[in-house]
Amino acid sequence: MDKFLRLPQVAEMLGVSKSTVWxxxxxxxxxxxxxxxxxxxxxxxxxxxxxxxxxxA
Known part of the structure; x- marks a missing residue:
């Protein structure tokens, strides 16, 4: 089963701001x-x- 990530977690993983995630x-x-x-x-x-x-890649 997949884990769900909230906005701050996604931003941290990608190394970008929250607005960049959006x-x-x-x-x-x-x-x-x-x-x-x-x-x-x-x-x-x-x-x-x-x-x-x-x-x-």
Whole structure:
């Protein structure tokens, strides 16, 4: 089962700001977040890892 990551965790893993995470999601570099509530969004850890692997290749 995939682990879910919140915005600060994703930003830290990618080494970017929180606004850059949203930019990546809008540009399609990172899949859109899953909304758990109006103020809580999460990403699957595997999606973030895939972006990191793609960036390092």
């Amino acid at each position: 930019l990546y999601a809008r540009e399609g570099k990172l899949p859109k977040a899953t909304k758990l509530s109006p103020r809580v969004s999460v990403w699957k850890e595997s999606d973030v890892m895939a972006l990191m692997e793609k960036a390092s």
